[in-house]
Amino acid sequence: MTPHTAEKTSVTLLGLGAMGTALARTWLAAGHSLTVWNRTPVRAAALTAEGARAADSAAEAVAANTLIVVCLLDDSSVEEVLSGTGLAGKDLVNLTTSTPAQARARAEWARERGARYLDGGIMAVPPMIGVPEAGGYVFYSGSPELFERHQETLGVPAGTAYVGKDAGFAALHDVALLSAMYGMFAGAAHAFALIRKENIDPVSLAPLLVDWLVAMTPAVHQTADQLRSGDYTKGVVSDLAMQVAGTQTFLSTAEQQGVSPELLSPYFELMRRRLDEGSGEEGLTGVVDLLVR
Numbered sequence: 457m458t459p460h461t462a463e464k465t466s467v468t469l470l471g472l473g474a475m476g477t478a479l480a481r482t483w484l485a486a487g488h489s490l491t492v493w494n495r496t497p498v499r500a501a502a503l504t505a506e507g508a509r510a511a512d513s514a515a516e517a518v519a520a521n522t523l524i525v526v527c528l529l530d531d532s533s534v535e536e537v538l539s540g541t542g543l544a545g546k547d548l549v550n551l552t553t554s555t556p557a558q559a560r561a562r563a564e565w566a567r568e569r570g571a572r573y574l575d576g577g578i579m580a581v582p583p584m585i586g587v588p589e590a591g592g593y594v595f596y597s598g599s600p601e602l603f604e605r606h607q608e609t610l611g612v613p614a615g616t617a618y619v620g621k622d623a624g625f626a627a628l629h630d631v632a633l634l635s636a637m638y639g640m641f642a643g644a645a646h647a648f649a650l651i652r653k654e655n656i657d658p659v660s661l662a663p664l665l666v667d668w669l670v671a672m673t674p675a676v677h678q679t680a681d682q683l684r685s686g687d688y689t690k691g692v693v694s695d696l697a698m699q700v701a702g703t704q705t706f707l708s709t710a711e712q713q714g715v716s717p718e719l720l721s722p723y724f725e726l727m728r729r730r731l732d733e734g735s736g737e738e739g740l741t742g743v744v745d746l747l748v749r
């Protein structure tokens with residue numbers, strides 16, 4: 457059994473990068489006994505001053521507690537670090553960003569070594585950790601029993617969202633949300649590029665951009681509803697035929713402003729392809745099907 461201090465689960469944390477250090481501080485502040493290990497030992501020094509115990513090796517850190525949290529750079533560093541440790545009987549929670557396939561393989565790898573496994577996808581940057589009002593949370597998937605057993609401890613650094621038994625689902629949700637974020641940032645980059653050579657203060661454009669993006673994002677619910685029902689014309693206000701006709705205005709404006717259309721063009725090409733399939737009365741949902749190979 458994992459030892460407890462005042463009913464709080466003791467935690468072992470492997471990996472003290474920016475994220476690992478932020479996680480560690482929240483468990484220490486909440487009164488959890490914490491054993492840490494990092495490849496570069498100096499990163500543990502500040503935490504030992506705050507009450508953590510620094511192990512001399514990953515194997516020693518894993519031996520110290522039942523709950524083992526891993527937050528390393530990537531999946532190959534996880535394998536490297538855990539390979540020499542005794543995982544039998546351990547509750548392994550892997551918060552390292554990975555692909556769904558890597559997460560599923562790591563779950564099987566852990567099972568073969570006698571460990572229970574939960575995978576996590578962190579929807580936060582380090583300053584959001586331990587700050588509930590910042591809205592950060594972590595997707596978890598894998599063993600439901602493990603999630604239930606450790607939900608309280610895992611909820612100390614950030615909110616928790618369990619998304620299923622399939623160990624790959626946390627990574628899949630993580631990557632899906634971050635991919636959408638990059639699309640949004642790409643759009644904002646194009647918008648700023650359009651005004652870059654004009655006498656328009658980017659700081660004055662920023663709140664306009666934010667408000668517009670916030671006003672538009674509820675359309676995601678309509679997309680989801682259409683994907684579920686299969687009716688891509690349901691509730692459409694701005695149809696694809698109109699939107700494709702409008703793309704020329706965006707491309708001409710980019711050209712006139714001396715801005716590359718390379719971020720917009722791939723999306724516009726997909727809209728055109730869907731229109732050419734005879735889907736002019738739909739909105740933009742059909743693009744999803746064009747992407748799925």
Ligand code: FVH
Pocket residue numbers: 471472473474475476477494495496499527528529530532533536537551552553554578579580581582
């Ligand atoms: N920081 C962020 O904004 C994002 C937010 C969302 C989630 N990510 C993921 O969290 C994982 C850890 O990220 P991090 O920010 O802590 O990353 P670094 O500060 O670069 O620290 C990396 C740690 O990994 C250790 N490490 C790397 N390679 C190895 C290895 N081969 N063997 C053992 N340890 C290794 C590194 O150790 P050291 O360089 O200090 O010796 C750090 O502890 C990550 O998956 C993000 O995608 C963060």
